[in-house]
Amino acid sequence: MSIRVWRYNYGLGTIYAELDKNKTSIMDLIYKAFAIAEDFGFIRRVEVTTESIGEDAFVENYNIQGTGAFKPIDQLHITTKAAGAIYVKIDKHKTTQLDLINKIFLAAQSFGYVSYIKMVTVSAGDDAFRKSFNVQEARTLASHNQMKVTKSHPTEDLISFIEQNSDITEMHIDLGTTCYNENYEWEVFGEAITLSFYTEADEEDWGLYIKVNTDIFVPFRWVRDERTEEMAQKNAPKLKQLIQEMIGLLPVTQWEWEEYKDFVIAYLEGNILASDNKKSFL
Structure with missing residues (x-):
């Protein structure tokens, strides 16, 4: 019987297209x-x-x-390159998992909305809880006010799940928002920010990663012009406010930027954060 050999370096053809x-x-x-x-x-x-x-x-x-x-x-292992991530240590003795969720929904109201929540438990594993929230009907909007938010507080099934499961080890929350893009349009970003809480019972502190999944909050690295500068000036304050509220609402003991790209920190510090150690902009 013949064996099919898959050849990676032999193309079947090339299509050329001219763009306007x-x-x-x-x-x-x-x-x-x-x-x-x-x-x-x-x-x-x-x-x-x-x-x-x-x-x-x-x-x-x-x-x-x-x-x-x-x-x-x-x-398939699909990832996205984040503009940066903030690691936060939380005093677990001054909060609860349900309290964290309530405060995230509160902070999300000024930023945009909660778009997705996934929870991991010791007993059920990765699929313990998954739910989408506030699904947007369009990708591009005429204005920021067209963003559709129907769930601005934790739902009953979410609250019930947290109250009935004492072995939650991870909580991953996507925050969506509308941002002003380089084409002078309001665009929906359903996963603009990912909040990953690590709430293992045997750890001294709980951890939180605030992952910035898009660089639309700063001028694009390779195309920094009037359009992308205007874009960043409209979007960056929204990111700053979210981080401030997160740090202020939660019982934070320590936080710092991690996995950041130099141009992101340089812009945020120079324009809105005014920090020389990547930690103090409150």
Whole structure:
């Protein structure tokens, strides 16, 4: 019996397309490439060439797979590159898991909305609780006020789950919002921020990662012009307010930026945070 050999380096063909540059932008093309990739699989590598720097202006690998062969399509390892993350230590003796959830919904009201919650327990594992909230009907809005928020407080089933399960070890919460993009439009970002609480019973403190999943809060690194500067000036205060409220509402004992990109911190510190140690902007 013959064996089929899958050849990675032999293409079946190439399609060339001409685009109307007056109806798009470089950032718009990138967004649409990532959107198309969601149905096909994932973005593997991005290379950008500029006249000033050349072919190595920007090179980055994405979604590196941890295994060579697998059966379920769900095993595809899809990730996104965050603009930065803040690690927070929380005094677990001064709060509860339900209190944390209530305060997240409170902080989300000024930022946007809670879009998704996932909880992990010792007994049920990763699928203990999963629920989407406030699903938006459109990706691009005429104004910020068109954002649809129907659930601004914890639902009864969420409260009941927390009260009935004492072995919750992780709580992952996505916060959505509308941001002003480089095309002067209000755009919905359903996973703009991910809050990951780690609430193991045997740990001295609880931990929280505030992951900023998009760089729309600062001028784009490679295209910093009047459009992206205006974009950042409208969006950055929203990020600052959210972080301030999170630090203020929770019993925080320590926090610091982690996994950040230099241009993100440089812009936030220089424009809105005024911090020389990445920790003090309250």
